[in-house]
Amino acid sequence: MSPDFAQRLNAVAETVEAALDAILGPAPLAGEIARPQRVLDAMRYGALGGGKRLRPFLTVETARALGGDAAAALRAGAAIECVHCYSLVHDDLPAMDDDDLRRGRPTAHKAFDEATAILAGDGLLTLAFDILADPATHGDAEVRVALCLGLARASGLGGMVGGQMLDIEAESSATPLDDNAIRRLQAMKTGAILRFAVEAGAIVAGADARKRQALLRYGEALGSAFQVADDILDAEATSEQLGKRAGKDAERNKGTFVSIHGLDGAKRLRDRFVDEAIAALGEAGLAGEGDILREAARFVAARAN
Amino acid sequence: MSPDFAQRLNAVAETVEAALDAILGPAPLAGEIARPQRVLDAMRYGALGGGKRLRPFLTVETARALGGDAAAALRAGAAIECVHCYSLVHDDLPAMDDDDLRRGRPTAHKAFDEATAILAGDGLLTLAFDILADPATHGDAEVRVALCLGLARASGLGGMVGGQMLDIEAESSATPLDDNAIRRLQAMKTGAILRFAVEAGAIVAGADARKRQALLRYGEALGSAFQVADDILDAEATSEQLGKRAGKDAERNKGTFVSIHGLDGAKRLRDRFVDEAIAALGEAGLAGEGDILREAARFVAARAN
Numbered sequence: 001m002s003p004d005f006a007q008r009l010n011a012v013a014e015t016v017e018a019a020l021d022a023i024l025g026p027a028p029l030a031g032e033i034a035r036p037q038r039v040l041d042a043m044r045y046g047a048l049g050g051g052k053r054l055r056p057f058l059t060v061e062t063a064r065a066l067g068g069d070a071a072a073a074l075r076a077g078a079a080i081e082c083v084h085c086y087s088l089v090h091d092d093l094p095a096m097d098d099d100d101l102r103r104g105r106p107t108a109h110k111a112f113d114e115a116t117a118i119l120a121g122d123g124l125l126t127l128a129f130d131i132l133a134d135p136a137t138h139g140d141a142e143v144r145v146a147l148c149l150g151l152a153r154a155s156g157l158g159g160m161v162g163g164q165m166l167d168i169e170a171e172s173s174a175t176p177l178d179d180n181a182i183r184r185l186q187a188m189k190t191g192a193i194l195r196f197a198v199e200a201g202a203i204v205a206g207a208d209a210r211k212r213q214a215l216l217r218y219g220e221a222l223g224s225a226f227q228v229a230d231d232i233l234d235a236e237a238t239s240e241q242l243g244k245r246a247g248k249d250a251e252r253n254k255g256t257f258v259s260i261h262g263l264d265g266a267k268r269l270r271d272r273f274v275d276e277a278i279a280a281l282g283e284a285g286l287a288g289e290g291d292i293l294r295e296a297a298r299f300v301a302a303r304a305n
Numbered sequence: 306m307s308p309d310f311a312q313r314l315n316a317v318a319e320t321v322e323a324a325l326d327a328i329l330g331p332a333p334l335a336g337e338i339a340r341p342q343r344v345l346d347a348m349r350y351g352a353l354g355g356g357k358r359l360r361p362f363l364t365v366e367t368a369r370a371l372g373g374d375a376a377a378a379l380r381a382g383a384a385i386e387c388v389h390c391y392s393l394v395h396d397d398l399p400a401m402d403d404d405d406l407r408r409g410r411p412t413a414h415k416a417f418d419e420a421t422a423i424l425a426g427d428g429l430l431t432l433a434f435d436i437l438a439d440p441a442t443h444g445d446a447e448v449r450v451a452l453c454l455g456l457a458r459a460s461g462l463g464g465m466v467g468g469q470m471l472d473i474e475a476e477s478s479a480t481p482l483d484d485n486a487i488r489r490l491q492a493m494k495t496g497a498i499l500r501f502a503v504e505a506g507a508i509v510a511g512a513d514a515r516k517r518q519a520l521l522r523y524g525e526a527l528g529s530a531f532q533v534a535d536d537i538l539d540a541e542a543t544s545e546q547l548g549k550r551a552g553k554d555a556e557r558n559k560g561t562f563v564s565i566h567g568l569d570g571a572k573r574l575r576d577r578f579v580d581e582a583i584a585a586l587g588e589a590g591l592a593g594e595g596d597i598l599r600e601a602a603r604f605v606a607a608r609a610n
Contacts, residue, residue, distance in 0.1 A: 028463045029463065030458070031455065031458035031459070031463070031464075032458055032461075032463020032467075033467070033468075033489065033493045033497060034467060034489060034493065035463055035467060036462075036467040036474075038470055038474060039462060039467055039470035040462060090423055090424075093423065095418070095420045095423060096420050096423065114400035115398075115401050115473050116470070116473075118395055118398065118423065119466050119469055119470050121427070122391075122395060122427075122461075122466050123462045123466040123467075125431065126430065126460055126461030126462070127457070127461055127462060129434045129456075129457045130454065130457035133450050133454035133457060134454060141447040141449075141450045144446075144450045144453075145438050145446045145449045145450040145453065146438075148434055148437070148438035148449075148450065149336075149435065149438035149439060150336065151434075152431050152432070152434045152438060153334065153335070153337055154336065155431055156427075156428050156432055156435060157337070157340055157341075157344060157345060157348065157431070157432060158333045158334065158336070158337020158339065158340055159336075159337065159338060161344060161424050161427050161431060162337075162338070162339060162340060162344055163338075164424055165341045165343055165344035165421070165424050168420050168421075168424075169341075169343060184339060187338055188339065188341075192338060
């Protein structure tokens with residue numbers, strides 16, 4: 001990771017944190033009746049104070065490479081981060097992955113209680129669409145509603161929610177998943193949102209169809225690299241490095257890219273996805289402007305947590 | 306309930322059921338990767354096969370009274386119903402109200418399991434915004450995005466989710482709520498969505514500001530009548546009539562309109578809200594066109610389940 005990339009990643013994470021902190025303030029917006037303290041606190045707990053903010057980073061940097069409005073991209077990225085954070089809060093629940101630790105802190109249902117964690121997740125998911133639909137995000141209703149639709153498709157039944165269902169089913173299945181099934185599961189569970197994070201930057205910037213298609217391929221390949229890297233991390237890293245329990249995949253005997261391709265094979269696969277992502281940036285016609293996005297693809301492949 | 310009103314209520318319920326059945330079909334939409342069977346089944350279980358469909362009825366009939374597009378109103382109403390249904394699925398969870406019975410059937414986490422019920426709820430909430438943002442709902446992006454924003458405000462932190470949090474807190478509190486606190490709780494938990502169901506009809510129909518304001522007052526008064534009627538029902542009805550456990554409020558010692566005003570006082574309050582709702586329809590300039598909406602206000606006050 002170049003010092004320049006690290007600086008940009010941190011800078012965007014700080015602006016995302018500040019944006020979410022302001023959005024999750026105590027004052028009700030027009031149309032809201034009140035913001036009850038306990039669920040607001042739990043939403044803040046789930047959304048603030050941690051994470052690389054990779055998804056908003058992709059939105060912000062894609063929009064920047066295309067000359068899009070920075071403030072609009074930041075709000076769109078913050079909305080996508082709300083969906084990511086809600087999914088972590090719900091996935092950690094006892095009925096789901098039953099995790100006590102997340103980013104080195106107690107999970108939301110441990111810090112609060114299960115009912116509050118369920119509601120906080122529901123609140124963060126709803127808030128994501130509130131942010132995107134709000135005229136404060138972008139002056140053009142076509143842009144705002146395209147963001148709403150894209151986020152819904154990426155995060156619902158046919159995307160993240162469906163992927164989490166497949167993941168849960170895989171864990172209770174006697175036979176581990178094969179390569180195709182893992183790819184579909186991962187493309188839904190984590191890939192769809194990563195891809196949309198890139199697409200959202202293109203939507204905000206009003207990119208033409210050719211650029212948008214190429215950037216979709218970039219986002220998809222980056223997402224695939226991310227997923228393979230995740231399996232490699234789970235196999236190699238310690239819980240301390242991850243800030244959450246490691247070795248879960250092997251423990252649960254579910255198929256992963258590592259169990260199917262071996263550690264070296266998984267690393268080759270990961271590197272191939274990074275190459276694909278970088279090639280797609282070229283097709284999008286992003287030369288110098290795409291440097292940060294190129295590094296982003298290498299970063300998701302090489303990250304240590 | 307006049308035969309004409311009963312017929313309209315049933316007719317709308319049937320079209321809503323058919324619309325949700327089609328929306329929750331097996332084929333993935335553009336941008337969706339696949340629709341995993343188990344979570345699709347659970348979403349269908351939560352959304353189909355029951356309910357008066359009061360919220361979509363209000364949307365459809367408000368749009369009709371204003372001369373708005375029927376198909377657009379139906380889709381908007383179906384989206385609002387998805388939010389209502391998700392809230393029931395999540396509220397019934399063991400960590401929340403812990404109910405085994407809903408509309409005379411096992412609750413979703415009983416028919417499936419907790420993890421699937423949580424995901425199905427998340428999927429229905431996300432689907433609501435998918436429906437509203439989809440160009441199939443309305444040709445004008447301004448209309449679609451206004452629907453998204455209104456639904457988010459009504460159903461999130463400052464609306465339904467916040468109201469459910471207050472309700473849970475009230476149950477573990479030593480002192481029952483006072484009248485003001487109950488009104489706020491109910492306005493958030495059930496009132497905001499009912500009010501928005503009416504507003505959505507006005508948005509679809511492109512009503513002017515004066516009509517929209519009057520209809521907001523109608524929706525708010527109707528929602529209040531609904532809530533007081535709900536407390537009266539809980540105190541008077543049997544579980545068989547309700548299709549869910551009755552007498553829960555008294556059992557949990559939480560303040561209700563009945564515990565504060567007595568049964569007769571609550572009935573007077575309910576009737577006052579109905580009068581307010583009907584007066585607001587007059588202010589909206591809906592004479593003959595508003596007959597069904599007038600009956601709707603009386604219906605929510607007099608319903609037996």
